[in-house]
Amino acid sequence: MTRDLHPVAWWGWAIGVALAASLTTNPLLLGLLFCSVWLVVANRRGSSPWARAFRLYVILGAVVIVSRLVFYVLVGFKFGVHLVLRLPSIPLPDWAAGIQLGGDVFLEGLLAAACLGLRLAVLIIAIGAANALANPKRLLRSLPRALHELGTAVVVSVSVAPQLAESVQRVMRARHLRGEAGRGLRVVPRVALPVLQDTLDRSLLLASAMEARGYGSHTDRHRAAWLPAVTLGGLVAVSLGMYGVLDPTRSPLWMGIPVMSVGVSMCAAGIWLSGRAVLVTTYRPDPWRLAETLTVLCGIGCAAGMLWARGTDPLSMDLQTQPLAAPLLPVTALVGIVLAALPAVITPPPVRPYRGPQ
Amino acid sequence: MKRTLLALLLAVPLVSTGGTAQAAVTCTAEQVTVVVQYLGGGQVTGCGNGDPGTGVDALRSAGFSFEYSPREPGFVCTIDSNPGDGKCMKPKYWSYWHASKPGAAWTYSSEGAGTYNPTPGSVEGWRFDCGAAPGAASRCTTSSPKPSPKPSPKPSPRPAPTPSTHASTGSGAQAGSGASPSTTGKAGTVSAKAKAKAKAPDTAKAKATMAKAKATKAKAKKKPAAAAAVVSASATPSQDTIANAAASQSVPRASEPPRRGTLPWWWGAIALVLIGGTAGAVTVVRRR
Numbered sequence: 001m002t003r004d005l006h007p008v009a010w011w012g013w014a015i016g017v018a019l020a021a022s023l024t025t026n027p028l029l030l031g032l033l034f035c036s037v038w039l040v041v042a043n044r045r046g047s048s049p050w051a052r053a054f055r056l057y058v059i060l061g062a063v064v065i066v067s068r069l070v071f072y073v074l075v076g077f078k079f080g081v082h083l084v085l086r087l088p089s090i091p092l093p094d095w096a097a098g099i100q101l102g103g104d105v106f107l108e109g110l111l112a113a114a115c116l117g118l119r120l121a122v123l124i125i126a127i128g129a130a131n132a133l134a135n136p137k138r139l140l141r142s143l144p145r146a147l148h149e150l151g152t153a154v155v156v157s158v159s160v161a162p163q164l165a166e167s168v169q170r171v172m173r174a175r176h177l178r179g180e181a182g183r184g185l186r187v188v189p190r191v192a193l194p195v196l197q198d199t200l201d202r203s204l205l206l207a208s209a210m211e212a213r214g215y216g217s218h219t220d221r222h223r224a225a226w227l228p229a230v231t232l233g234g235l236v237a238v239s240l241g242m243y244g245v246l247d248p249t250r251s252p253l254w255m256g257i258p259v260m261s262v263g264v265s266m267c268a269a270g271i272w273l274s275g276r277a278v279l280v281t282t283y284r285p286d287p288w289r290l291a292e293t294l295t296v297l298c299g300i301g302c303a304a305g306m307l308w309a310r311g312t313d314p315l316s317m318d319l320q321t322q323p324l325a326a327p328l329l330p331v332t333a334l335v336g337i338v339l340a341a342l343p344a345v346i347t348p349p350p351v352r353p354y355r356g357p358q
Numbered sequence: 359m360k361r362t363l364l365a366l367l368l369a370v371p372l373v374s375t376g377g378t379a380q381a382a383v384t385c386t387a388e389q390v391t392v393v394v395q396y397l398g399g400g401q402v403t404g405c406g407n408g409d410p411g412t413g414v415d416a417l418r419s420a421g422f423s424f425e426y427s428p429r430e431p432g433f434v435c436t437i438d439s440n441p442g443d444g445k446c447m448k449p450k451y452w453s454y455w456h457a458s459k460p461g462a463a464w465t466y467s468s469e470g471a472g473t474y475n476p477t478p479g480s481v482e483g484w485r486f487d488c489g490a491a492p493g494a495a496s497r498c499t500t501s502s503p504k505p506s507p508k509p510s511p512k513p514s515p516r517p518a519p520t521p522s523t524h525a526s527t528g529s530g531a532q533a534g535s536g537a538s539p540s541t542t543g544k545a546g547t548v549s550a551k552a553k554a555k556a557k558a559p560d561t562a563k564a565k566a567t568m569a570k571a572k573a574t575k576a577k578a579k580k581k582p583a584a585a586a587a588v589v590s591a592s593a594t595p596s597q598d599t600i601a602n603a604a605a606s607q608s609v610p611r612a613s614e615p616p617r618r619g620t621l622p623w624w625w626g627a628i629a630l631v632l633i634g635g636t637a638g639a640v641t642v643v644r645r646r
Contacts, residue, residue: 028626039637077432318428329626
């Protein structure tokens, strides 16, 4: 049976994988994590425009690694014993002490910088996988009801860019059918007006369609004026509590967990109370079934495997550069990576567009 | 290095509130005195030979081994495999200090040891604490969660204060006695050591990593120094001392054969080819 997995499940899985990636600089583990993510995306992505964005995230990851290396050679701290590149070092004045401009590049430092870049790249790619696998519109539907209007606005703005691109394609196709030649910048003035008109027409059409379905209508129940104050106060308390939790040495004891929990409960209460005033239909609900739970558990298991390996044998989780040694493969981390790849087979395949009789 | 900057931003007093650069060994004016204080108060002094180009060169030249943090290269994580558990960032870390001459007040370094160039005759200080200067009272507060008071086997790892290695301690510091010798007002073991020039090639041979040391260092080693007599009066950590120090810490090293719970790297390579190959095949099949 084909169906789209709940978007929150994909995001839970991706956050687990990203957490696992952030725990290691071992290039073997990072490479395996990337391959697992790639396998899942290749096997389970749909045919939507955002599903094709995964390649862009991979390119972004490669750019991150390359720029990390370039900046390492330019201003990084060089250390190691295996000389790779002999570069002159430019002396800097005293106020810039600690920054090394140029200087001989050693293999150890270069590899360490590459692994740090790889870690960030895998993190970005994991989030990109969630973007490619989960439908952003359906994810916004899972927002709390209090944020419903905000979600509607975000959905409309998110779909502007694809709609604009589609309009451009339609207008260009129409021009070609009419036999009008011309490409490049000279065409822009002639295409711009029809595109704007087309987008406006479609927006008005969408607006009237949404109005007909009850969007933007106000309910008779009026909201209490003190509700925003509760949410705002909760947010302030959360900020204060966060400060207390992060720096327990310089702030009083009550500022940590107690203020934080009060703030969280105030926020939750505010969102729940203001959500009661909003009525939404549940047309086409996203079901949460066994596959969703298993997918999230795979993400948690991946992070847990890495955490376990880090706790028992922290040296195997980092590339050892002093002295340089081949990376090891902790078994628990490998189990976590296999778990991360499992959603490629345990989830239902996505709905594919009908392409006519085979 | 990052931590150094951070500590500066947090307005740690630049001049330490307590403790001055008291060295248990007298180094010559051409040398850089390096004072290292481990967790638990054990303070060791060494003399960096020649004119070390950087703070870490001085540290190495004075007979200490060190490692950068694998996750933050450039941040000195361990000195002589201390701390043994690899927790070297929070709350305790190796703080780096300078003093213009023995007896002067400590100044918190505004620069990383990898780039700072110590002047001969000055004192370099290393202290594993929450930012306290060598010889000063600990800055670690009790409210912060820290594992410090727990380790019952004294974590001062250096087996240096054994009579065998420091039999000829010139400074009169009674190694391992626990009594504070004259100068440092700090309870704990104070041992003196310095590296004699003659021993330097041995040490370099003992460590594969040091074999290809920088040209400047090699030059410093080859050059017979006038101060050799003074230095040899104090104890010299021979290479087996360093080996003992490493072994007694039982720090697992990456160069050792794989330990329990880990597989060699080629298992990872096979897994990489398997998963990556499947993903590539799926991508190609789906595209058609």
